[in-house]
Amino acid sequence: MTETATLSGREHATRLRADTTVEAARLTATGTPPRLTVVTATADESSAWYVRSIAKAAGKCGIHCDIADLGPDAAPAAIRDRLTELSADPAVHGIILQTPLPPGANAQELAGAIAVAKDVDGAGPLSLGRLTAGLPAFAPATAEAVVAVLDAHDIPLAGRRVAVVGRSTVVGKPAAQLLLARDATVTVAHSRTTDLAALTASADIVVAAAGRPGLITAAHLRPGAVVVDVGTNPTPDGGLTGDVDAASVTGKAAALTPVPGGVGPVTTALLLHHTVRAAATAHSAADSAA
Numbered sequence: 001m002t003e004t005a006t007l008s009g010r011e012h013a014t015r016l017r018a019d020t021t022v023e024a025a026r027l028t029a030t031g032t033p034p035r036l037t038v039v040t041a042t043a044d045e046s047s048a049w050y051v052r053s054i055a056k057a058a059g060k061c062g063i064h065c066d067i068a069d070l071g072p073d074a075a076p077a078a079i080r081d082r083l084t085e086l087s088a089d090p091a092v093h094g095i096i097l098q099t100p101l102p103p104g105a106n107a108q109e110l111a112g113a114i115a116v117a118k119d120v121d122g123a124g125p126l127s128l129g130r131l132t133a134g135l136p137a138f139a140p141a142t143a144e145a146v147v148a149v150l151d152a153h154d155i156p157l158a159g160r161r162v163a164v165v166g167r168s169t170v171v172g173k174p175a176a177q178l179l180l181a182r183d184a185t186v187t188v189a190h191s192r193t194t195d196l197a198a199l200t201a202s203a204d205i206v207v208a209a210a211g212r213p214g215l216i217t218a219a220h221l222r223p224g225a226v227v228v229d230v231g232t233n234p235t236p237d238g239g240l241t242g243d244v245d246a247a248s249v250t251g252k253a254a255a256l257t258p259v260p261g262g263v264g265p266v267t268t269a270l271l272l273h274h275t276v277r278a279a280a281t282a283h284s285a286a287d288s289a290a
Helices: 010-029 045-060 076-087 107-111 125-133 141-152 172-181 196-200 263-289
Strands: 035-040 064-069 094-097 161-165 185-189 205-208 226-229
Touching: 010 045, 010 141, 010 263, 035 045, 035 076, 035 263, 045 064, 045 263, 076 094, 076 107, 094 107, 094 263, 125 172, 141 172, 141 226, 141 263, 161 172, 161 196, 172 185, 172 205, 185 196
Parallel strands: 035 064, 035 094, 161 185, 161 205, 205 226
Antiparallel strands: none
16 A cells, blocks of 8 residues: 555645736736736526636735626627627736536637637637647646646656546646646547546556546556546535545555645636736737837
8 A cells, every 4th residue: 555645736826826926016016917807607606606716816916807797698799799809908918718608609619709818728729729739828727737736746747658537628638738748648538438447557647637526446546656636526515526536546546636625726826827927928018019
């Protein structure tokens, strides 16, 4: 039995927020106060809670956060128009399109209306394409948080075999691209993968991002594997559980991210960090044009 280390993300998130706060203050002092707008079109209370938490965290870092609530009956055209309007507003530096969206609204298509320079959650197809091509763009914050947590705990990536379980454009695919860029050898598994356990058991690092509670068990791991649990599945008592059966893998995995407290805090911190970076880029561009 191996002692399983906890890969907390809270400490790294605290460092990120501290750096973000310093940079936000510098930009504000030079006449470019960072500004983030979150566009919502839902009556979902869990989504509303998450948006409020982003706004609160932004305020603590010195970033002004607006919530553009278009209502649960907003037409896709109205959502696109607001995103286009915000993209053209020089006072806005970061834009997030919050899901879920009303029936008939495609999140990825609508995110294409967000200017790449302001797409701080890397949601638009152009941002994702640039990420794949190795060109400058913001990566989806959750996918970037996977790599950031591993880096924060000095877990090497170059040459390591990584299995990413999940192929969403929010986490799985972009996480695979980020890991490839760090010279990891990456395999992406999904719902049609046959014998998932055989595939993941050959990996040094397993990233669980399938949205299925308890999917990854001890049977899916080789001894000493590092496991990053991206799952945030609600439980009947109002809590969260991951895609990894933590009780099962404890003692076999060398390290595991907790849920909550692992990837989640870093994701939020990165969204704010991206916003300040976007504001800094806009400030530099304004200076160059002056």
